[in-house]
Amino acid sequence: MVVETGHAPPTNREAALAAIARLEEEQARAREGGGHKYVERHRARGRLLVRERVELLLDPGTAFLELSTTAGWGSRFPVGASVVTGIGVVSGVECMVVANDPTVRGGASNPFTWTKIIRALEIARKNRLPVVNLVESGGADLPSQAELFVPGGALFRDLTRLSSEGVPTVALVFGNSTAGGAYVPGMCDHAVMVRERAKVFLGGPPLVKMATGEESTDEELGGAEMHSRTSGLSDYLAQSEHDAIRIGRRIMATINWRKAGPAPSQVVEPVKPADGLLDVISADLRVPFDPRDVLAHVLDGSQFDEYKPLYGTSLVTGWGRLHGLPVGILANANGVIFPEEAQKATEFILLANQIDVPLIFMQNTTGYIVGKVYEQAGMIKDGAKMINAVSNSCVPHITLLMGSSYGAGNYGMSGRAFEPRFVFAWPGSRTAVMGATQLAGVLSIVARSAAESSGREFDEAADAARREQIEHQIRDESDAFFMSGRLYDDGIIDPRDTRTVLGIALSAICSGPVQGRRGFGVFRM
């Protein structure tokens, strides 16, 4: 038999690999930082690159889960947002690392930089992750100050709140940390400054001259020696960048850190290899796939104990373990959420809260069912129960965007607005109020009825053009990279890394206590 390969639609694996290649391409752009010229200039000054600093900081052989790797995608700012954030292990302590990339416009913070840092600090605070800041930033990108100045205050607020909640914060200052940036070492519990490199002041010599007429030097205003010997802002004077990182590692080794959450039990690897996932994920999002097939590649021992398997079958719920920790799973099976599925989800969420088990929401949903029968059956009430349960659930949530994430389905499945501890997206996923075709179609119907009611003639040609234009726009805006670029998730991940990413996130979550909501029993919906 002859197969016409030229026009065959891509297989699931081909589509997944293409999406992964796109992710790698975008991440490679982020790793380039400010580009060859600025990287070389930075090196020529004898300085380490941001990722070299991070690599040195981490314990050898441990993992690093970089977050929001494609932040700023599709914006006028470089991909990666000139900062590296992520979860790594420093002296045996799982930390949030926040490191400026000084090769990108001098490490200046654009709106995406601060959004990314603020999100990292929020994750640190919610999960009780000690924070290590690797500071070298020229401060705010002044032309975009209007976008970042007001929300940027959260950065300082969160650092101090972390401290007040007993989560240690460290600043290792490698270079400029001026104006607002000067408060980063100021707000941290521990500050280390590199001799002859760190420069930490509210106003530099020109500004001081303008303000008060005083003549001053960089070193007098904010040198590492001055801050270590005179102002006391620096606790340790480091001889070099390596020395600063060494001191930072010693600080983390001495904070007497104890994780407040449960410890993992014996881990059994899944029976199915991670690579097999690529054959599971549908190349065409309109074709649903069975989340049990995904779980077989993700859960410990590929073991999944399904809850209510015969009821509300469009949503799969059940229990499993991930890297030795118990989890509850809610995963869309056929896209649509019916009243039964909403009730089942509500019960399951209540159950998890009774037994203090974190929940993982695996989204592939086109939203709640519409139509006369369902509205009359009380779809809104059932959907509201589910959203209510999700909103008020106290066990940690992790949300994974596998495919579609449309409409209120995004909300009910613990979308970003419902403050899950982490949101990760597969590169082929799409998030929007509804599918692009549906949205364009709805607008067209509304326009047609408006024309009819006002008695105008409906311009079919213009409508077709408009439909196509809107469909195109919505398709672009629902793209995973578009959403991730705006920090609506914590990063796009290679589906084959799902088990590892969720494992690191879950382990980070266990830095803090894991406790469900108490007060009522489990309502049978």
Place this chain on the structure above:
Amino acid sequence: MVISKILVANRGEIASRVIRTCREMGIGSVAIHSDDDALAPYVAEADEAVRLPGSRSVDTYLRADLVLDAARRTGADAIHPGYGFLSENASFAESCADAGIVFIGPPSSAISSMGDKLQSKLLMEKAGVPVLHSVRLDEELVDESTAREVASLGYPVLVKASAGGGGRGMRIVQEPEHLQEAVVSARREAASAFSDDTVFVEKYVVDPRHIEVQVMADEHGNAVALFERECSIQRRHQKVVEEAPSPVVDEELRRRLCDAAVDAARAVDYRGAGTVEFVLAPDGTFAFLEMNTRLQVEHPVTELVTGLDLVRLQIEVASGAVLPEEALHPRLQGHAVEVRLYAEDVAAGYLPTAGTIARLDWPSAPGLRVDAGVVGGSVVPTHYDPMLAKVITWAPTRAEALSRLSTALRRTRVAGLTTNRDLLVQVLEHEAVRRGDFSTSFLEDCDVPSLPPLVQPHDVPAHLAAAALVLEWRERSAVDVQRSIPTGWRNNRSSGALRSFEVDVATVQVEHIWSSSTAVTVRVGEAAEVVTGHVREVGPDGVDLELDGIRRQYGVDVDSGIVTVSSTRGAVTAAVVDRFPDERREVPPGSLTAAMPGSILAVHAAVGDEVEAGSPFIVMEAMKMEHTVLAPETGRVVEVLVEPGTQVESGALLARVETAASTS
């Protein structure tokens, strides 16, 4: 008489050796130990042990009174002296007899006769054994007539401790003007090692071979030669490789050597085990050198080619038995080779090393015998001989015995301190040694640094990759969190795991990336190609690694920042470069430092003195050897931190010289 309990008046491997035969014969054993040897294996092997307080030999193992007291307190009815220490001390043998304790060795008269090397020569001459002429030196100062007498022997000459053995207290003198200096230093070493500073001078035979014959005699008139041993390969007059039989001794020469040895033994009414040493000149003539009235270090090669247990024979003879039939009519079968594994740094001029042997694993190999004084984890003290073990193989032929031994040594896993293992392999595999074509100056004439390394340069990268993987495993497993997360995982990778090693003088960076839980890609050296590999198993001290298609088991030992990677080829040793180098404390210029731990014997200059670069400044003793620390620069002494008797650690600052340039 029946011997029921033997005190072994020795330490290390020979003590273990004697205790082994005691156990076989159902005889009780008692060990003695200095403070430094309290944890030595031989002490644990003995039924009982007695502590001799102190560290230095003169305070412990050479203290005849303490040893006898230990024997009395433990009820030992015999003492085995081993070799060295009190083994050739006639008065000790007499004291034993006085105390009613059997001395497992010859009669004290035989010890005295042979112990005085000068007197022994005269005796031998009388008995018809060929000898070399010599001059005795009783005085500290060499007077003119003595110097003339020495000159008449013909330079070069050899200054030897009369009571000596094992090369201690021995000096070759090429020119008459160095005679005095050699005498003084030989006397000092002899006094410290044997409590007897008598020395003598004899003709130094050029390109000689050292051949010795094992003899055994009982008190019933039987004296028998158990064939020869070839011990020509030596360093600093200390034997390194010994074999039996000698590749250059034919049946006829063997018969003549054995006859001469038996004559020598009979001349002193010998009893027990003894060794008659001969110098064999290139022309085939031989002369009596000395007779060692004890068990030799290298006795195992004789045991392996004759099938006899010499310690058992010693004990039997000492208890009055007649030598058994198999000893009276010995048969020579196959070939045996022994090497002495020393804790020493060959490249640094055979400088003794001391410290903890982090790891010592012997391979299992056909025909292999290991007589070791240490085990992995043992501390090698500075006060005694730096020999760690004797490694011996037997095979039907010489070629096979040599190959078996070099293979076994390559596969020996030793880490934590520098040894002469590589040199031993290089010697055993040396073409001239394989041919049997060498003399006692073999090692001196050999350009050791040019010998092929055990691990070929193209195999070094794989060894470093193995080190990097094991170090990573160790560090990763020290972290308690995320234990099941894949090692070194990244979702946005900027580089692989990096680690640098210092190998010889070069710094080599190893970069590796795990592409799955078993697959890695590795780059050794920043400009090198990336190779792919598979890790079958990795743990705290080794990795089963296939790299670029070749799979090997690598043992990886890490000790004080030094990593030793052992494979079947040998080992690569490298320093692990610290990720965060400490600002190192610089040693001020003009400093003299101790190259090894030891004690100071003499300081030749005081503060304010002017010294020449290269002139002897401080003499120290370590591992029973004298080392002279030279002035590093010409200038004025500004600091002297030690005096005779001071104990110093390796790397300790001893003194400082300020150069003329730095003061001006």
